[in-house]
Amino acid sequence: MKELEEILKVVDDFVWGPVMLVLLVGTGIFLTIRLKFLTWRNLPYAVKLTLSKEARTKKGEGDVSPFAALTTALAATIGTGNIIGVATAMVSGGAGALVWMWVSACFGLTSKFSECMLAIKYREVNAQGEMSGGPMYTMKKAFRNKAFGAALGWLFALFAVIASFGIGNLTQANSISDAMNNTFRVPTWVTGAIVTLLTLCIIVGGIKSISKLSSVIVPCMAVFYVCGGLIVIFGNISNVPAGVAEIFKMAFSIKAVAGGVGGTIVASMMSGMRYGIARGVFSNEAGMGSAAITAASATTDNPVRQGYINMTGTFWDTIVVCTITGLCIASSGVLGITDENGAAIEGAQLTIKAFCTVLGPAGGYMVTIGIALFAFSTILGWEYHGEKALEYLAGSNKFNMIYRVVFSGVAFIGATTTLSIAWKFSDIANALMAVPNLICLLALSGELAKEVDAFEKERTRERC
Numbered sequence: 001m002k003e004l005e006e007i008l009k010v011v012d013d014f015v016w017g018p019v020m021l022v023l024l025v026g027t028g029i030f031l032t033i034r035l036k037f038l039t040w041r042n043l044p045y046a047v048k049l050t051l052s053k054e055a056r057t058k059k060g061e062g063d064v065s066p067f068a069a070l071t072t073a074l075a076a077t078i079g080t081g082n083i084i085g086v087a088t089a090m091v092s093g094g095a096g097a098l099v100w101m102w103v104s105a106c107f108g109l110t111s112k113f114s115e116c117m118l119a120i121k122y123r124e125v126n127a128q129g130e131m132s133g134g135p136m137y138t139m140k141k142a143f144r145n146k147a148f149g150a151a152l153g154w155l156f157a158l159f160a161v162i163a164s165f166g167i168g169n170l171t172q173a174n175s176i177s178d179a180m181n182n183t184f185r186v187p188t189w190v191t192g193a194i195v196t197l198l199t200l201c202i203i204v205g206g207i208k209s210i211s212k213l214s215s216v217i218v219p220c221m222a223v224f225y226v227c228g229g230l231i232v233i234f235g236n237i238s239n240v241p242a243g244v245a246e247i248f249k250m251a252f253s254i255k256a257v258a259g260g261v262g263g264t265i266v267a268s269m270m271s272g273m274r275y276g277i278a279r280g281v282f283s284n285e286a287g288m289g290s291a292a293i294t295a296a297s298a299t300t301d302n303p304v305r306q307g308y309i310n311m312t313g314t315f316w317d318t319i320v321v322c323t324i325t326g327l328c329i330a331s332s333g334v335l336g337i338t339d340e341n342g343a344a345i346e347g348a349q350l351t352i353k354a355f356c357t358v359l360g361p362a363g364g365y366m367v368t369i370g371i372a373l374f375a376f377s378t379i380l381g382w383e384y385h386g387e388k389a390l391e392y393l394a395g396s397n398k399f400n401m402i403y404r405v406v407f408s409g410v411a412f413i414g415a416t417t418t419l420s421i422a423w424k425f426s427d428i429a430n431a432l433m434a435v436p437n438l439i440c441l442l443a444l445s446g447e448l449a450k451e452v453d454a455f456e457k458e459r460t461r462e463r464c
Helices: 002-015 018-034 043-050 066-077 084-093 097-121 135-142 146-184 188-203 206-235 237-251 269-284 290-295 303-332 347-359 361-394 400-416 420-443 445-463
Strands: none
Touching (some): 002 420, 018 269, 018 420, 018 445, 043 066, 043 303, 066 206, 066 290, 084 097, 084 303, 084 347, 097 135, 097 269, 097 420, 097 445, 135 290, 135 361, 146 290, 206 347, 237 269, 269 303, 290 303, 290 361, 303 347, 347 361, 361 400
């Protein structure tokens, strides 16, 4: 068992290593240039469209409103990475890791837009009259070599199902039970039972039930956490200039540096880049292809328009929520502090200490509630991703209800058991999802450019 765990660790380190990060960010850079930076230029339009009344109405074919599709996708991405991941990145890569999270998000906008737009264009209707789409359907239908496209699609779907049980369920449920136990002393089995029952009650209704809850809980939990974070930042406002300066200093320092808000943290530009990009991608999942599965359920009359709406998920996730966490840590002076054993405090405990500098014990409660809400919403979003991937593999939706029941039961296991092997295996599957998806995006970049140009001309005519 120990040997297997060591092997999985080596594989995990490799698939999430420099090659994968270069491929993810490199694809985003290539697509951004190929699309003439329109995803950047149209970000204000996309944000405005997301917040408009139009995004909450059903216009065209689909199962849920454009806004509901976005919030369901956000439910799967706004998770523990926004609280725990940012803190871990800043401890491992220095305060400058936050800058590299921003960089990955900027190019991730285009990757997220591209995979979502293609998923909507190539989606299809299943036997129950529901929309089914995602990178697997894009690969199967868009590639000229049908055998190659079908093989890529099958691999993507397989990895998505595995990842849904691990990254999307086991780790999230464990984060909830651990946080509730540490802060409120709630037994893990009690938390596990509650999470299991709530999950089953919600997902049994399918995408409409999940999206209905997500369209309420995601905005509310994001506002709750962001408001708390802003209070902490303003409470430490005198330290913010030095904190921001340290962030950029450590982001672009060739030599390893320490001091300032970094405390005992020693990091160079390369380590900041490595951990910042890795945690940024882990948080917003741009280029992974998962968000495209949910995007395919949206009612829309134009795939490009919905692509713009869904790409804002990366903006809200990383540019907004992760930045709040990063600035809280950088301005509070807690980065680099150690515990009684001399080990650097990281993860949730570091974020909690940052919030407690202004809010006292209430800060710990706020972060704990944030972790619970973020992680639970991730479970709901990933259930839909895994269900649709299984539907593709089975060629039918007849196993969907069985999957929902099993998925809910796995949440209890995750909440009550530490399964490091299962986590590493699912983490590998999560990374491997990206490979066929990125191949697909690069192969269809010409088609993407054509669709975006046509929509831009349409928008220009509408404004005239």
